[in-house]
Amino acid sequence: MRLVxxxxxxxxxxxxxxxxxxxxxxxxxxPSLPSSAQGRVHAVGLAREGRVxxxxxTPWLNGNDGDGSVHSFVPGAAAWQSEISLxxxxxxxxxxxxxxxxxxxxIFGGKNNSNGDPGETVTYDPAQGPSxxxxxxxxxxxxxxxxxxxxxxxxxxxxxxxKGREAVPNEGNVxxxxxxxxxxxxxxxxxxxxxxxxxxAAVYDGNGHILVIGGVVAQxxxxxxxxxxxxxxxxxxxxxxxxxxxxxxxxxxxxxGANGWVYVIGGEGGELLEPTMLNSVWIYRPDxxxxxxxxxLAQSRRYHGAVLGxxxxxxxxxxxxxxxxxxxAERLFTPPCPTVTTQPANVQTWVGxxxxxxxxxxxxxxxSFQWQKGGTPLSDGPLSGGTTVSGSQTPSLTIENVSADAxxxxxxxxxxxCGFTQSAPATVTMxxxxxxxxxxxxxxxxxxxxxxxxATDVEGGRQV
Numbered sequence: 059m060r061l062v063x064x065x066x067x068x069x070x071x072x073x074x075x076x077x078x079x080x081x082x083x084x085x086x087x088x089p090s091l092p093s094s095a096q097g098r099v100h101a102v103g104l105a106r107e108g109r110v111x112x113x114x115x116t117p118w119l120n121g122n123d124g125d126g127s128v129h130s131f132v133p134g135a136a137a138w139q140s141e142i143s144l145x146x147x148x149x150x151x152x153x154x155x156x157x158x159x160x161x162x163x164x165i166f167g168g169k170n171n172s173n174g175d176p177g178e179t180v181t182y183d184p185a186q187g188p189s190x191x192x193x194x195x196x197x198x199x200x201x202x203x204x205x206x207x208x209x210x211x212x213x214x215x216x217x218x219x220x221k222g223r224e225a226v227p228n229e230g231n232v233x234x235x236x237x238x239x240x241x242x243x244x245x246x247x248x249x250x251x252x253x254x255x256x257x258x259a260a261v262y263d264g265n266g267h268i269l270v271i272g273g274v275v276a277q278x279x280x281x282x283x284x285x286x287x288x289x290x291x292x293x294x295x296x297x298x299x300x301x302x303x304x305x306x307x308x309x310x311x312x313x314x315g316a317n318g319w320v321y322v323i324g325g326e327g328g329e330l331l332e333p334t335m336l337n338s339v340w341i342y343r344p345d346x347x348x349x350x351x352x353x354x355l356a357q358s359r360r361y362h363g364a365v366l367g368x369x370x371x372x373x374x375x376x377x378x379x380x381x382x383x384x385x386x387a388e389r390l391f392t393p394p395c396p397t398v399t400t401q402p403a404n405v406q407t408w409v410g411x412x413x414x415x416x417x418x419x420x421x422x423x424x425x426s427f428q429w430q431k432g433g434t435p436l437s438d439g440p441l442s443g444g445t446t447v448s449g450s451q452t453p454s455l456t457i458e459n460v461s462a463d464a465x466x467x468x469x470x471x472x473x474x475x476c477g478f479t480q481s482a483p484a485t486v487t488m489x490x491x492x493x494x495x496x497x498x499x500x501x502x503x504x505x506x507x508x509x510x511x512x513a514t515d516v517e518g519g520r521q522v
Contacts, residue, residue, distance in 0.1 A: 083353045083475070088387035089137050091129055091375055097383015098127070098376030102155035102206075103311070103365030104163055108132060110373050112363045113182060114144055114153045114165055116383065124149030124172065130184065131387075133369040142187035150177040152202035158240040159212030164192070166238070167216060169201040176201045179238075195236050195245050203231065205260035205270050209290060214238040215248075215260060217270055217288075222257035223308060223330050225278030231256030232276070235288075249293045255282050259312035261320055263344065266290050269300060271322055272307045274330070281306025281330065285342075301347050303340060309333070309360035315392025316370035316422065317476035319343055321352060323374055324359040335360050335379040339390075345477065356388055370394060370422065393422020395476035402468065402484035407460050409488060416454040417481050419472040428471045429455045462488055 091098045091112060100115030110131045118124040125148035128141040144150070144165065153168035165188065168177030179195070180188040195216055204219030216238075220231035233251030238244070251270065258273025268288040275282050285300040303322070310325025320342035328334035337359070339352030355374065362377025362384070375387035400418040407413050419425055429436045429450045436450040443461030457464055467483035504511045 083390060085353055085356055085374075085388040085390050087356070088373060088375070088389045089131065089135070090387055091138050091385040092140060093385055094383070097378055098129075098363075098385050099378050099383050100151050100153070100361050101127070101363035101376050102153055102165065103313075103363035103373065103375070104155050104157060105365045105367055106157055106161065106163060108368045110365055110367050111141075111163065112138070112375055113155055113163065114168070115151065115361075115376070118149045119143040120145070120148070126150060126153070128182070128184075131373070133367050133371065133373075141184050144180075144182070145187050147178055147180065147188060153177055154204060154206030154214075154216055156206060156208035156214035156238075157212065158208070158214055158238065160240045161212075162240070164214050164238065166192075166214070167195065167199070167201060167204060167206075192238075193244055195238075196247075198234060199236060199245075200232060200234075200256070203256035203274075205255075205258045205273070207260040207262050207268060209262045209268065210264065210266075212240065215268060216245075217248075217260055217268070218251060218255050218258055218273065220254075220256040220276075221278065223274050223278070223326070223333070225256060225274055225276065227277045230254070230276045230278055231274060248288070249295060251286055251288075252295050252297055253282065253284050253286060255284070255286075257308040258282070259310050259322065259325075261312045261314050263287075263320065264314060264318060265344075267299075269312070269320065269342075271312050271320075272303055272310060272325070274308050279330065281308055281327075300342070301349060304349055305338075305340075307336065307338075310336075311362060311364035311374070313364050313366050313372050315366060315372060315390075316394040317392050318395065319392065319476075321372055321390070321392070323364050323372075324355060324362060324377065326360050333360075334358075353390065357384060357386060359384060366392070391422070393474050393476050394420070396421035396425050396472040396474050396479045398472065398479055398481045401482045402455075402470065404485045404487075406487050406489050409460060409462070411460050413457040413460055413464075413486060414454060415457070415468055415470075415484050415486075417470050417472070419453065419479075421472070422474050422476060425472050425474045427451050427453055428473070430469050430471065432466050457486065460486070460488070 094117040096117040101112040104111045112129045114126040126144035129138040131138045149171045150168040163182040166179040179192040200219030203222035205217045217235040225231045233254030235248040236245045254276040255273030270286040283303040283306045287299040307325040322340040326333035335358035337355040341350045341352040358379040359377035364374045371389040402415040443463035445461045445464045446458045448456045469483045470481045
């Protein structure tokens with residue numbers, strides 16, 4: 059752990075050297091949220107049933123009630139849609155959220171700006187608005203600056219929190235954590251963090267772990283570069299399993315893309331109590347256990363909404379920068395890594411025949427292909443023994459005029475901007491004609507005077 063102050067066309071490289079940055083990815087403008095003088099700050103980004111939600115936070119609605127806003131967006135639409143507000147819950151800031159195992163939008167935590175009360179835990183239905191009846195987190199759970207996420211089983215987490223950047227000794231940030239399970243309708247404690255933080259970001263990595271990234275250290279005064287990994291099955295924390303962030307940040311958001319990479323987006327830098335809003339993006343590659351510099355946002359943002367949409371774009375919306383609140387939105391495509399869905403089949407063939415091998419691959423386009431024989435890349439054209447190949451850089455390979463030299467194992471490597479995968483090998487083997495030893499002697503056993511005859515037995519190698 060360290061502490062500090064204050065879609066692409068990818069050429070096939072058979073050596074498969076790991077890239078050191080993310081080439082060609084850029085943020086695109088997405089439809090802005092409905093205009094507001096306040097901007098859209100502290101929204102929780104969630105995605106459910108093909109729709110992206112910006113839930114909670116400003117602008118406050120319904121007069122003195124100060125209810126949080128809710129908007130939704132269907133990727134491809136021209137505008138966001140206004141939904142029922144968080145009626146009866148305002149004005150609450152600093153909420154967390156998730157999608158539970160029953161498919162419900164869960165909103166929890168936060169602090170009421172009017173009276174300091176903790177926020178409720180509710181489900182949100184776009185047709186009916188918020189519904190109570192869910193338990194709050196324990197009283198020891200911080201109202202603000204906690205990190206939140208949902209694991210692969212639909213359990214919602216609240217981790218750390220406290221005073222955020224304003225933490226001081228004895229009034230700092232904590233390492234406590236809780237998990238909401240819809241099957242028991244209860245919050246249960248998890249093991250405490252080894253290195254408590256507030257104003258961090260959390261994600262589920264898709265492999266049985268929660269990552270808590272950055273934030274402000276327990277006693278304040280420093281931003282953390284630590285990435286703490288929580289092992290769900292073992293209920294244990296590690297501060298060394300994942301590489302540190304290159305810089306310390308807080309007020310950021312983290313999202314796992316469709317490619318399995320972790321995107322840490324925006325936040326605060328500079329002086330801790332007089333921060334500069336950031337447009338930086340850091341990308342964690344689990345296969346490399348390292349962080350890469352990602353494409354910068356068009357606008358600096360902190361306390362924005364961020365979520366992976368159903369179209370494999372990360373959507374970022376709202377937040378604030380040094381100029382005030384924002385309603386703009388941006389998106390970044392994260393191509394799913396290639397996956398072989400149909401493997402090439404083994405083939406037995408005669409000399410001189412033609413053979414076809416093929417695969418089907420799912421993943422983010424564009425995908426390039428490279429067939430290999432025995433690990434050696436193939437090119438279209440003649441091989442030894444009079445054999446020729448075509449389609450060596452497509453999903454289907456054709457081997458014409460097969461010779462004995464064409465026998466062997468064939469596989470294909472599929473590559474996109476996320477990475478590459480290799481198919482299982484398919485073996486091409488030659489069929490050998492049977493070899494019958496000795497001369498053949500033909501004897502006519504049918505007498506000329508007989509109208510018909512048939513064999514009933516064999517004696518001494520002859521039919522009788």
